[in-house]
Amino acid sequence: MSRPWGIEIRGPDAAEFINRIFTFGFLKQPVGRTRYAAMTNEQGVVIDDGVSCRLANDHFYVTATTSGVGRVFQSMLQWNAQWRLDVDIANVTSAYAAVNIAGPLSRQVLEKVCTGVDLSAEALPYLELREGHIGEAPTRIMRTGFVGELSYELHVPSRYGEYLWDLLMEAGAELGIRPFGVEAQRLLRLEKGHVIIGQDTDGMSHPGEIGMSWAVNRKKPFFVGRRAVDILESQPAKRRLVAFQLPASSAQPLEGHLVLDGPDITGNVTSCEYSATLESIIGLAYANPDKSPAARLPSVSKVVQKSTPRSSSDLSTMPRTADRRCNHGDSTRGSCSQAHAALPPSSGPLRK
Amino acid sequence: MRGQKAAGFLTQHGYQLPSAPNQAVKQPDGSLVARLSASEYLLLGSLADAGQRISQHETQWPSHQSGVYCLPRQDTHAWLALSGPHISAVMAKLCGVDMRPNVFAPGQVAQTAVARANAIVINAGACFYLLVDTALACYFWSVMLDAMQEFDGQPLSVTALQHALES
Numbered sequence A: 001m002s003r004p005w006g007i008e009i010r011g012p013d014a015a016e017f018i019n020r021i022f023t024f025g026f027l028k029q030p031v032g033r034t035r036y037a038a039m040t041n042e043q044g045v046v047i048d049d050g051v052s053c054r055l056a057n058d059h060f061y062v063t064a065t066t067s068g069v070g071r072v073f074q075s076m077l078q079w080n081a082q083w084r085l086d087v088d089i090a091n092v093t094s095a096y097a098a099v100n101i102a103g104p105l106s107r108q109v110l111e112k113v114c115t116g117v118d119l120s121a122e123a124l125p126y127l128e129l130r131e132g133h134i135g136e137a138p139t140r141i142m143r144t145g146f147v148g149e150l151s152y153e154l155h156v157p158s159r160y161g162e163y164l165w166d167l168l169m170e171a172g173a174e175l176g177i178r179p180f181g182v183e184a185q186r187l188l189r190l191e192k193g194h195v196i197i198g199q200d201t202d203g204m205s206h207p208g209e210i211g212m213s214w215a216v217n218r219k220k221p222f223f224v225g226r227r228a229v230d231i232l233e234s235q236p237a238k239r240r241l242v243a244f245q246l247p248a249s250s251a252q253p254l255e256g257h258l259v260l261d262g263p264d265i266t267g268n269v270t271s272c273e274y275s276a277t278l279e280s281i282i283g284l285a286y287a288n289p290d291k292s293p294a295a296r297l298p299s300v301s302k303v304v305q306k307s308t309p310r311s312s313s314d315l316s317t318m319p320r321t322a323d324r325r326c327n328h329g330d331s332t333r334g335s336c337s338q339a340h341a342a343l344p345p346s347s348g349p350l351r352k
Numbered sequence B: 001m002r003g004q005k006a007a008g009f010l011t012q013h014g015y016q017l018p019s020a021p022n023q024a025v026k027q028p029d030g031s032l033v034a035r036l037s038a039s040e041y042l043l044l045g046s047l048a049d050a051g052q053r054i055s056q057h058e059t060q061w062p063s064h065q066s067g068v069y070c071l072p073r074q075d076t077h078a079w080l081a082l083s084g085p086h087i088s089a090v091m092a093k094l095c096g097v098d099m100r101p102n103v104f105a106p107g108q109v110a111q112t113a114v115a116r117a118n119a120i121v122i123n124a125g126a127c128f129y130l131l132v133d134t135a136l137a138c139y140f141w142s143v144m145l146d147a148m149q150e151f152d153g154q155p156l157s158v159t160a161l162q163h164a165l166e167s
Helices: A014-021 A069-083 A106-113 A158-175 A182-191 A226-234 B006-012 B052-060 B087-094 B134-147 B158-166
Strands: A006-010 A034-040 A046-056 A059-063 A088-091 A096-102 A129-134 A137-142 A151-157 A240-247 A258-261 A264-275 A280-287 A301-303 A339-342 B023-026 B032-037 B040-044 B077-083 B109-114 B117-123 B127-133
Touching: A006 A014, A006 A069, A014 A059, A014 A069, A034 A226, A046 A069, A046 A129, A046 A137, A069 A088, A096 A106, A096 A158, A106 A151, A106 A158, A129 A158, A137 A158, A151 A158, A182 A264, A182 A280, A258 A280, B006 B040, B032 B109, B032 B117, B040 B052, B077 B087, B077 B134, B077 B158, B087 B127, B087 B134, B117 B134, B127 B134
Parallel strands: A096 A339
Antiparallel strands: A006 A059, A006 A088, A034 A046, A046 A059, A096 A151, A129 A137, A137 A151, A240 A280, A258 A264, A258 A301, A264 A280, B023 B032, B032 B040, B077 B127, B109 B117, B117 B127
């Protein structure tokens, strides 16, 4: 049980403010809908991501990475000191507790305790958001998630956090509900190929490099970092973040290990885990883009094992899921502040 | 509550407001309004009604309207009261701001660091109010108990505090 790293933007200029801060387009974001929100700095480097939730025409609730919310909040205040837009910017991280309930039976559990919201797939489709009650707790219900399952994020005033957890565990007991933790969540996001900002990015990563050009709106005139992103993406790519898959029997690369193309260093491993579902080692790594089409790692590349006597493994490629937007925005290196309850998973290696 | 029209809104609803930031005004019903900036006001409920009046505002007032924005402080802050003859001495162990009575008078507010944590300290007259992030509540509680140990300090229930302040 914990806090969902939130910032509220309210006021007549709220949409304009969000539109300037994040790379996507938000002016036409419908009320009751969430949208992936990536943030670049003035150098065009991706520095944070999260989800923008539009609660009203003049009211946005934006999530940021767990460790990054303070930085994002300060950055927002700093920018608006220049822009002078008519908005109120409030860091409400402490005000909310969040639980992510995931799994094919999660809707069934929620239906037992939720009032005021139709949870059917038609009424609350993927990426939509509603306000209702779970038991007595006023709740923001988002059909988003980080784990590639049918998933709901439930955000309640923090005074209801423990109450919400107990209610869900009780309601889901007969369906086999179980808590799941950060490590499980991190593996599940890797299976679906979702990038964690700060883990899979560094101080040089721009949107095109990490396969996030889709999250950049080219039609709007401005966002923070727009000019730098345009310049960076007009240059030949120097590296690209790709997904890889290794046989279970191979040595498992560690995060930070180098990716070699012959004698040349072309990148490094950013995430790597063994996936029991896929029965193989999977990960993300930067690699030479010249020898690989998008999302492909050149077969000649090697991962250098630091702790073993230069044992190396050929890398094969793994498709990253096409739609990586079901992100709840948690991108903390090594920890996620949300609480999670999971139901038995569906079959299939890469679930959505 | 904050915003360009927050002062007008609160005045309309019968609150007496401090004339400058970092000041607090006790209300006739025992609640208190602290002014945290030019346009931000913190409302603290009265012990007499267990905060009912403020709780009602939370449900009855809109979360925001033009120039007035409510902030969810009930969920973000832990609120402790420090009373007794050694308040200033205890605070001197925890905070770099001089909080002796002749310097930090009733009605004054300090937004500062206490025990290395961001805190709002309000001299409410009979006691000091301390507000910290809820995540720090347990830490802060233990810090306070430790700091007042040498003065034979003891924790009080809310009811006991109410009686102490009334007497």
